[in-house]
Amino acid sequence: MNLLLILPILLPLTTLMLCLLARRRLAWVTLISLVGSTLLLITGLWLVWFAAQGNVLSGQMGSWQAPYGISLVIDRLSAAMVAISGVIGLGTLVYMHRQPMASEFLRDAHLFVHGLLTGICGAFITADIFNLYVWFEVLLMGSFALISLGGGQRRLAGAMTYLVLNLLATLLFLLAAGLVYGASGTLNMGELALIFRSGEATTSATLGVTLMLLAFSIKGALFPVFGWLPASYHVAWVPVSALFAGLLTKVGVYALIRLVTLLWPTPGLAHDILLWVACATMLVGVLGAAAQTEIRRILSFHIVSQVGYMVLGLALATPLALAGAVFYLIHHIIVKANLFFIGGLASRLTGSERLAGMGGLYAARPLLAVLFAIPALSLAGIPPLSGFWAKLILIRASLEAGFGWAAFIALLTGAITVLSMSKIWNEAFLKPHPNGDQAVQADNGPRSAWLVAAVLALMTVLLGFGAGPAMEYAWQASLQLTEASAYLQLPAKEGAP
Structure with missing residues (x-):
């Protein structure tokens, strides 16, 4: 598999592990964390440049064929989301630098930020529903740890509100994935797109996707399931609330955009x-x-x-x-x-x-x-x-x-x-x-x-x-979303039944 395809996951995960090894010394943790987030940003920018040339990266984890293998796809939209995650992740870590907090607090914050970035970047590049669920779980664990940092009654109350509603969304997502798999026999996004676009989707599969969209709506804080967000974001430590404000709801919105455009392009x-x-x-x-x-x-x-x-x-x-x-x-x-x-x-x-x-x-x-x-x-x-x-x-x-x-x-x-x-x-x-x-x-x-x-x-x-070039990139990304050729070719290219 092309190394570039897995770098958005590999870099924050490796940074997290190295920070764990160096956890006794805050200076080393900070250095490793900043270097790792800088490399993630560079990788994201590289992916944006690569995608802007009309290239799409796709492949299977472990060379297992779809629908059993986990497909990864990086097109214009996912490349842009990885890059902007690198920007906000690095900005958050730099903002945290030299804050008047205990060394243990700052060390844990660095660790949890990279755990969160691992889940976010994984969600942006996966082309498999169950794998998307796994990355949602990863970012949920990282985000709950971050929002709870520092303790205090007010913060913990907000953290519990955040956890309960997001855990409900995650469980709803898991139930929906089970319904879809039971009805269609696959959780590969490309295969599901072929089934839905051909009109062969069963009622159970449609119900499962509907529940999935509801779960994404909770994650994205859409009406009427948005109350958890203003009840929790304002109680977190400032760098954490900024990181959440920039990225977390956008993962739910991204999942909505990706799934709806794949299954119902018109x-x-x-x-x-x-x-x-x-x-x-x-x-x-x-x-x-x-x-x-x-x-x-x-x-x-x-x-x-x-x-x-x-x-x-x-x-x-x-x-x-x-x-x-x-x-x-x-x-x-x-x-x-x-x-x-x-x-x-x-x-x-x-x-x-x-x-x-x-x-x-x-x-x-x-x-x-x-x-x-x-x-x-x-x-x-x-x-x-x-x-x-x-x-x-x-x-x-x-x-x-x-x-x-x-x-x-x-x-x-x-x-x-x-x-x-x-x-x-x-x-x-x-x-x-x-x-x-x-x-x-x-x-x-x-x-x-x-x-x-x-x-x-x-x-x-x-x-x-620079709205002109940015809009041209967004326009080409929108065409990729509606055509979905990278996703639709995955099953055939990988030899799936």
Whole structure:
């Protein structure tokens, strides 16, 4: 098997094992962790370049033929997701560097981040349903360990909410996989695509896939099964909540996009349901954000709202809409993780996460105000930043598909998002601190945290000004999603029955 095909899994897993061997010395753990995450980022960028040339990597683990062997596929979408996972993973580890935490705490954080990245990257490149379930289990273990770091009643309560709902989704996924296998005799995505596209899928197989999509909807925090996210993300350690905000729900969204485009490439009942769910998710999420008074709870509800845009692209099922969903995925991962990073810096400087207890940051830290304004404006869809182009594509796709009401909801959600971001700006940056200007901490915290926020803000600006090439990549990715040739050729190429 091509080594490049398994590197996205091999690198974080090897890094995890090496960190375990060096766990007695934090300096060694940190060095190994940063090197490993840098190599993952380089691998992701290499895969994006390789995929941009029109290449698709595919193969079988251990050379076992499908449907018994585990198929791996890296196309444009999965390559981009691996690369952006490398960006956010490395950013999280750099942000953690020199934080005033106990050495055991930081050591465990490094270990669990790489365990989480192993599960995330495995989910992005697998072409087998059961293997996807395994990677969901891996990332669930890593994410629960990370969200529980530090203990405390508030954090553990949030962690239990997170665990219970995600464990329910995982068990539902396992049940669905069993139904699909019992009805079709395979869990290979390529073989399932052939069965469903030919109209030979049984009622049991369709029911199993429907349950699977429900499990992915819980993982992706779609309406009405989103409540676990705003109840848990805001209680985690800031780097952990930023990592979760950037990547975790996107694994569920990715699985939805991959499975729906494989099994139902043309619009149908599933797409109609997803369209209503997407619009409800946008509205409920943004209205929930407008009602919050803590900065990370506001941002958590906005994760829910923005996921609705991605599912809107999937529901419309046109090449332009799917391209918009891909573009939105990449844009949102960068922007949302950065807002959590910056929110952590703002809370540290003001001594509070509640907007009422914050203030004075524009006068005291104008650089932080600029760093916040860039992702906040991008999230709201203000030109020429990346969020504007992502929303524009999806609104245009909605109008072209004849769903003007969906375009209106997308515009309304964007307008309310502007109000939410304005509330944070006014309360945390413009108004004076309630305890006076001297209440803003003199200590800025580790420079590495500021560096991460600055780099991600720069990426947001570059993605906005470089929207043309990025959109061309997303367009080609959308064509691969609908054609699914790499997946459909797997059974025949590997000699499966």
